[in-house]
Amino acid sequence: METRRIDPVNCSVARALSVVGERWSLLIVREALDGARRFGEFHSRLGIARNLLATRLETLVTAGVMRRVPYQEPGDRQRFAYELTEQGRALRPTLVALLEWGDTYLADPQGPSVVVRHRPVDDAISCDEPVKVILECAAGHGHLAPEDVCRTPGPGARFVESS
Amino acid sequence: METRRIDPVNCSVARALSVVGERWSLLIVREALDGARRFGEFHSRLGIARNLLATRLETLVTAGVMRRVPYQEPGDRQRFAYELTEQGRALRPTLVALLEWGDTYLADPQGPSVVVRHRPVDDAISCDEPVKVILECAAGHGHLAPEDVCRTPGPGARFVESS
DNA sequence: GACCTGAGTTGAAGAACTAAACTCATAAAG
């Protein structure tokens, strides 16, 4: 019996992982979301090897996740910092999802070390309550369980035959 | 000036990535969520090297993400299959978040190849509408933008000094 | 007994990661 499945290689998850799936990449993005901007900050916060940090930053810049911006502190020469683009900041839900999963299943006995809260950068409306990632469909059904969703072919789907 | 920051190493994201951050791990989980169970299925769907698949499955089983279960097809000897535990199924939001990010920024020109829809396994209420990952706080404010949330120390937080 | 199949294991070559030492441009101190 032959069945037709969505080609697992032509998939946005695989493409996403080819950009942010290397070791350290998501941790660099996490630190950037937490305010790190300079080479030395990423290096000392993460303990990543310097050469690897350099190539990761380059990869992330090339992929459009980060941007290399010149800065100059008073009495110092011009240097470069790295900041997230909109594309990079859009990884926040992915990182919150990973954080939540780690908190739930691999937590420190004392509880989570980080809680994500509803607190904007500017002082717009907020409540400081913990934030969770939830699955919600376009019809407004929220808090879907993982079993309540399934993958279906989209407009760019390709198929493969399989036994 | 000395500031105190949450220790970036004592973090659930780092712990989560130590389990599912290796190359292929999340793709294996994705295929399992899509119904793959047997060694050969993972191998042919993903094109991963056999020995690496074997060690990845072992790692995922050891970490509690998957379970090794015996099965026997009629007229064949007993073999082993791999299925997700509850802990593994809980990675669905992470994968949906990655999928969404990939769709938005790295999409195939023809559009996404996979759309996640609200359609449960059993025939409970559902609407077949596309599913998205959203950030929602405990007070019920949904659809938070990435800028509307921030990391705060939790009960298990440790701190590091930094200049 | 010979052959087939799914599920791995082994081994060699190549790519990626780590750690530590080194370079480079500029600024400030002497």
Added chain:
DNA sequence: CTTTATGAGTTTAGTTCTTCAACTCAGGTC
């Protein structure tokens, strides 16, 4: 004007991880 300091990388050597292909192993079929 020479020396020293600093942040931001680069180089190099050693280790670990991935890949690919060939091989093994335990049944079941012919």
